Amino acid sequence: MAELSETYACVPSTERGRGILISGDAKSNSILYCNGRSVIIRNLDRPLQAAVYGEHAYPATVARYSPNGEWIASADASGTVRIWGTHNDFVLKKEFRVLSGRIDDLQWSPDGMRIVASGDGKGKSFVRAFMWDSGSNVGEFDGHSKRVLSCAFKPTRPFRIVTCGEDYMVNFYEGPPFKFKQSIRDHANFVNCIRFSPDGSKFISVSSDKKGMLYDGKTGEKIGELSSEDGHKGSIYAVSWSPDSKQVLTVSADKTAKIWEISDGKGTLKKTLTHPGSGGVEDMLVGCLWQNDYLITVSLGGAISLYTASNPDKAPILLSGHMKNITSLAVVKSDPKFILSSSYDGLIIKWIQGVGYSGRLERKVNAQVKCLAAVEEEIVSSGYDNKIWRNSLHGDQCADVDSVDIGSQPKDLSLALLSPDLALVSIDSGVVLLHGTKVISTTNLGFTVTACAIAPDGTEAVVGGQDGKLHLYYINGDTLTEESVLEKHRGAITVIRYSPDVSMFASADANREAVVWDRVSREVKLKNMLYHTARINCLAWSPDSSMVATGSLDTCVIIYDISKPPSSRMTIKGANLGGVYGLAFVDDYTVASSGEDAFIRLWKLSPQ
Known part of the structure; x- marks a missing residue:
């Protein structure tokens, strides 16, 4: 049995010059964000636990919990919204094609019956509101001429919807069914984010013109703006209200987050939070969320900083990754x-x-x-x-x-662990032997090389070819002498690894087979390791040399016990969405896997 013990999650996908809209659920203290085709659910109190929903066919763009926390609506670059349960293996409830282009924002109505989505569309259809169970429209949304970057549902009755976008407009709709009421043009650049206060009395819009505007939640009339004194020096990408509707958090390209006190229709600066980074472009702040006592900011580099609202001077907790x-x-x-x-x-x-x-x-x-x-x-x-x-x-x-x-693109790299200055690098035409950063020799082997491994003591190398053959070489100084050729594989060799005790080596190929060899006799020690359904990308030995693990494009990790037949293997299905590309044993009973989904997962193996 293999049990997931820790998850090191990927960070949100970001794009320069655009904000990202993250959301959360105050009851479970979880947040949602997107990376590639995945929607990631992270618990702020237990950051080493993360769940992934990977069913979108296109890059996911935004996701939100329903008001009761039972459902999540997530949208993607094709204009599709999927509604799925937060429990029971994320069972899909509904799927609707909402817009003809990318969806940038969506929100549920406070009663959980309707969803409004905005983004890019053909013609004039940049916004749509629909019943979540039937997909039927609940209004007409005229008034925008370009991509609509953000939308919000008034959390109290009478219901209102507000939208904003690349046409510099803030639009106000009354309903349901929703009808256009008015356009407000107070901004001089893209309006990136719009949000109602939790009590529904006000809404705020923030823009690339570095300003934030406050409006009456019921009528849409402008009532004030964020103070320009000590204001942001760059585009404001996102805004989030405090749970008591008295403060807002904003983030900007100027690499700062600011907390504002909202009273009498004005926003007065209360505190500036600086991002704990090196000050490079990746430290621009592009997303934020105020949830319970957490102030959450997201940088262009994907780093998530968790500040404490009740004590903003306290150093933030940093959640980062790939x-x-x-x-x-x-x-x-x-x-x-x-x-x-x-x-x-x-x-x-x-x-x-x-x-x-x-x-x-x-x-x-x-x-x-x-x-x-x-x-x-x-x-x-x-x-x-x-x-x-x-x-x-x-x-x-x-x-x-x-x-x-080394003059050619490296295909594979192997270190002689007992004399680590010595390294063997495979290139298309052969191998390069290195000592430190000095090339000792470059050997043309006369076949297309795809993988290599050097013995820990540096006296032997195994080189794999496109033809599926394993070539063994003695290493003496700067020369390689071919000693034998092993033929068992029926596909290009993808990876070769010596066992830690150096009594064996294992090889795997693009035709989904792995083989364990006895190093001394050159005989096959374990064969018929043919349980993957796609190419094997990586393999790893346990420190005690008793187990070998393989990771494949089929998203699975398979662990074999060398002393048992391959049929008694242990399989971890769906270890990494999109394929497993990295494997390493942390100890005899813990294996780490990584892959296309930018996640690292640690699996505890229980002795069979």
């Missing part, structure tokens, strides 16, 4: 509680078992990372820039960046 698919995982051998992960966009993140996010390793050059290996005090990585990087692992910095250009 935004893009995780290409590799490594466990620091000297301290297996430390897990390192690298993603397609060049981020390397450090995690601590039981804690979660522990910092990102800043690299001077943010090249895309393909392979990652860790030994004692050092990280070795290869990227799409033809370089192999060696970074010293001190604190939260990747210090002493050394790199070597």
Whole structure:
């Protein structure tokens, strides 16, 4: 049996120049956000627990809890809204095509009967309100000429809907059925977010013109604005009301969040919160939510900061992670509680078992990372820039960046663990032997190379080819001498790994098969490991060499006990949506998996 013990969730997808609208449920203290085609549910009190809804066919854009917390409505870039239950495996209740383009915002009516959605559409249809159970329209929404970025439902009767968008307009509708009442043009740029106060007495709009405007909730008349003194110096992307309707939280491209006191129709600055980052572009703030005693901000880099509303001076809790698919995982051998992960966009993140996010390793050059290996005090990585990087692992910095250009794109990277300065890198035409950041030799092997592994003592290498053959070489100084060729695979070799006790090595291929070999006799030790339904991307050995785990494009992780027939395997279904690309054992009974969904999950294995 394998049980999920910890989840290190991805961060929200963001886009420069646009806000993101996150939402939550005050009763369960959970928040919702989107990344790729996934909707992520995170509990703020237990950040190492996260659930994912991955049923959208297009990138998900916004999600909201129904007023009773039983349902979630989530929307995507195709204009589709799906309504699903928060319990019972997220059972789908309804699905409607609401707009002809991307949906940017949606909200439930306070009685949970209707939903309003806004976004991009053809012609004049940028907003639609409908009954959640039948999909039938509840009004006409004229008055916008461009994409509608945000919409809000008045939480008290009489019901009203307000919308705002790229035409600089704030529109006010009365209903139901909803009819256009008036357009208000007080902003001089895109209006990014609009929200009613929880008591329904007011609503506020915020814009890229750096202003926030306050209106009467019943009539739509303007009653004031946020003070321009100490105001935001950049576009305001999102706004959220305090539960008592007396304050609002705003976030801006100027990298600050501000708390405003709202009274007599005016907004007076109460507190400015600065984002705890390096001050780069990724620290612009693009989303916010005031929920219970939490003030939540989201940066362009995806970092979620949790401030305490009752004590805003207290340092925020930071929840961060990857935004893009995780290409590799490594466990620091000297301290297996430390897990390192690298993603397609060049981020390397450090995690601590039981804690979660522990910092990102800043690299001077943010090249895309393909392979990652860790030994004692050092990280070795290869990227799409033809370089192999060696970074010293001190604190939260990747210090002493050394790199070597090997002239071709690295396919695979393997370190000789007993003499970690020695590394073997595979390229299309052969292999490159490195000592530190010095090329010892480049060997053309005469076949297309797809994977490689070097023995821990550096005396032997196994190289896999496009033809499915495994070539074994003796390494003597800078020369490789072919010793034998093993034929068993029927597809291109994708990964090769030596067992920690070096008595075996395992290989896997694109034709979904894995094989365990005896290192001394070169005989097959475990065969018929053919239980995946798609290519195997990664494999890992348990520290005691008793188990081997494989991860595949089919989203599954399979764990084999070397002493038992493959039929007694343990399968983790749906370990990572979109495919498993990284695997590492943290200890003999804990395996970490990562993949296309930018999640890392830790699985506890119970002895069979």
